[in-house]
Amino acid sequence: MGAFEQFLRRLDPDSTSAESTYQKMRMKLVRYFSWKRCFDPEEQADETILRLSNRLAGDATGPIENPSSYVYAIANNVYKEYVRSTMRREELAKVLQELSPLVMADQEDCRTWCLQALTREKLDLIIHYYSSKEDRRELVKNGIKLSSLRVLVHRIKKELKECNKECLQQKQSVK
Numbered sequence: 218m219g220a221f222e223q224f225l226r227r228l229d230p231d232s233t234s235a236e237s238t239y240q241k242m243r244m245k246l247v248r249y250f251s252w253k254r255c256f257d258p259e260e261q262a263d264e265t266i267l268r269l270s271n272r273l274a275g276d277a278t279g280p281i282e283n284p285s286s287y288v289y290a291i292a293n294n295v296y297k298e299y300v301r302s303t304m305r306r307e308e309l310a311k312v313l314q315e316l317s318p319l320v321m322a323d324q325e326d327c328r329t330w331c332l333q334a335l336t337r338e339k340l341d342l343i344i345h346y347y348s349s350k351e352d353r354r355e356l357v358k359n360g361i362k363l364s365s366l367r368v369l370v371h372r373i374k375k376e377l378k379e380c381n382k383e384c385l386q387q388k389q390s391v392k
Contacts (some may be wrong), residue, residue, distance in 0.1 A: 224269075224270050224273055224274070225238045225239055227273050239266075242266070242288060243262055243263075243266060246258075246261070246262035246265050246266070246288070246292055247259055247262045249262075249289070249292055250262055250292070250296065253296055255296070255299055256303075261292075261295055261296065261299060262292075264295050265288070265291050265292045265295045268291050268294075268295065269287070269288060269291050272291070298350070302350055305346075305347060306347070309347040312374055312377070312378075326384075326388075327380075327381050327384035327385050327388065328381060330380075330384055331377050331380035331381050331384060332377070334380060335373070335376070335377070339373050339376075342356070342366075342369060342370065342373065343370055343373050343374070346366065346370045353366070
């Protein structure tokens with residue numbers, strides 16, 4: 218019996234078909250994430266199954282008492298992370314919109330100037346923070362605590378907003 222079948226047997230010891238157990242579980246997860254209005258429910262379902270299999274690989278070999286609760290607890294955590302990452306992307310879009318309004322060239326110049334005024338470390342940090350979960354995980358692995366990382370990003374955003382505001386005021390006073 219392969220590792221994948223062992224994984225499924227832990228979820229449902231009475232099942233005769235490991236493949237059908239997997240398909241049923243995956244479809245239920247896809248429906249769960251669709252109901253939660255996730256952009257790509259299949260991706261979230263696959264992430265849940267991956268985490269579940271990783272967790273079960275490290276545990277004992279006995280059956281799980283309540284497999285449905287176990288799976289949905291992991292799915293709930295995946296959903297919470299999805300919501301946080303979506304909020305971060307929306308927050309970044311809002312910050313960039315504040316820094317780069319579409320109508321005035323002065324504002325574009327100020328945004329560019331403020332981004333160039335940042336140190337290379339600060340610019341890299343904010344880009345990595347907002348680009349993907351993997352980049353944030355890498356930053357945390359490199360010794361920055363998640364709470365410290367959030368504080369640093371907040372300070373950089375505040376610095377960018379203040380710089381942009383000052384630049385726009387200077388351009389208005391020159392005109």
